[in-house]
Amino acid sequence: MSASDPVLSAPTPGDSASVAVIGAGPAGLFAALRLAEAGRRVRVFDRMAAPARKFLMAGASGLNLTNAEPLDRFLDRYGPARAVLEPALRAFPPEALRRWAEALGQPCFTGSSGRVFPEAMKASPLLRAWLRRLTALGVRFSPRHDWLGWAGDALRFATPEGEVTCRPDATLLALGGASWSRLGSDGQWARFFSPGDLTGFRPSNCGFLPDWSEAESLRREGDILKTVTLRFDGATTQGDLTFTRHGVEGAPLYALSPRIRDAIARDGAAILRLDLRPGLDEAAIAARLGRVRPRESLANRLRKGAALTPPARAVLLAGVAPDGPLDVADPASLARRIKSAALRLVAPEPLDRAISTAGGLRFDALDEDFMLRDRPGVFAAGEMLDWEAPTGGYLLQACFSTGHAAAAAISAWLDRAS
Ligand SMILES: Cc1cc2nc3c(=O)[nH]c(=O)nc-3n(C[C@H](O)[C@H](O)[C@H](O)COP(=O)(O)OP(=O)(O)OC[C@H]3O[C@@H](n4cnc5c(N)ncnc54)[C@H](O)[C@@H]3O)c2cc1C
Structure with missing residues (x-):
């Protein structure tokens, strides 16, 4: 030197x-x-x-x-x-x-x-x-x-x-x-x-913040959605999503992150669609839900009829504005929502946490x-x-x-x- x-x-x-x-x-x-x-x-x-x-x-x-x-x-x-x-x-x-x-x-x-x-x-x-x-x-x-x-x-x-x-x-x-x-x-x-x-x-290859309250984020921390299909803006990915204190993360979300990031920058929020039971089509899920006794609690019906885990049930029931109220008594309505649950994302996680x-x-x-x-x-x-x-x-x-x-x-x- x-x-x-x-x-x-x-x-x-x-x-x-x-x-x-x-x-x-x-x-x-x-x-x-x-x-x-x-x-x-x-x-x-x-x-x-x-x-x-x-x-x-x-x-x-x-x-x-x-x-x-x-x-x-x-x-x-x-x-x-x-x-x-x-x-x-x-x-x-x-x-x-x-x-x-x-x-x-x-x-x-x-x-x-x-x-x-x-x-x-x-x-x-x-x-x-x-x-x-x-x-x-x-x-x-x-x-x-x-x-x-x-x-x-x-x-x-x-x-x-x-x-x-x-x-x-x-x-x-x-x-x-x-x-x-x-x-x-x-x-x-x-x-x-x-x-x-x-x-x-x-941020690229990054997680996102859902529009959940802090209390809800803390409740969800550590939850994993196993093998879900994600859809956004015509693109589809599949894999596991993890909820952390900071938001939601995981490889299938990283792959969509440039599109989601740019949509949030443009529109203020982005609706990510989740198929919570990718292995079954909507009609099959509705039929299975229809076979569970209506007297059972909603959680039990979703578990027995659609094999939804607690994190998947939480995402399903959180619901967001564009989908309107969910008719929980109607198997067809539940099945439709299971195949296309909405997660409203309002910001990328901070740049310093991004993979790239x-x-x-x-x-x-x-x-x-x-x-x-x-x-x-x-x-x-x-x-x-x-x-x-x-x-x-x-x-x-x-x-x-x-x-x-x-x-x-x-x-x-x-x-x-x-
Ligand atoms: C958790 C994680 C997992 C990843 N896994 C993969 C993977 O499996 N596959 C893959 O393809 N990519 C992966 N990546 C991305 C990959 O690591 C990066 O894209 C890659 O390291 C970038 O290489 P680079 O040499 O350009 O920069 P960097 O690796 O970031 O190196 C830049 C260097 O410049 C130095 N520097 C910066 N500013 C200054 C300065 N002012 N003065 C002196 N030195 C400075 C830094 O200290 C650093 O050592 C991962 C990233 C993360 C965070």
């Missing part, structure tokens, strides 16, 4: 150019690896004491590294960002990521819906092997370096020893999104860019090589860019692929500049 720093000091004849990578998440560490393999002198900076905190957290519930579905379908998962991400995803596709993990001693398997996981399930064995490789290639790591933007063309960092600056030959920013700030990614980097270069951060972040650095602030148009030699990759995708391995894959593409572009740019 100082003038005597062997990595970032001015290159001497015969030395390769120096690259600063800021952000030691998967995007930054993968770019660092590619750059070091290309013979560049690389130093990775991060504000945290240890690298890849969010990547390690991603492994806590099974590291879904990528997805083995056909590439064209895979690319569609990025919605409007497909066009800008496609070259990077094709240059380093899911199969290449899997092979790379396997070459680092982490065999992978393909699970349901094409999801690819390392057999170890956790991120730590892969990260350890990766860091060993970086060290062997001479990549250096500067922890506790909080990037503070630029002073002219120098990078500024706050460190425990005070502020330091450096002038690498090229820089990669891989600063992540704006959720799970305790793991290092808080989106504060946005203040070093002009507003026109940014799209506002929004929409918004960030706009692609039109970058050229096709991920280089900032107004800062030659400064590149960006990973979740800090303005794209979003569902869970299922698409998030990490785009971080690796953009890290790979930015590293190749940095090397080419340095070659041209030398």
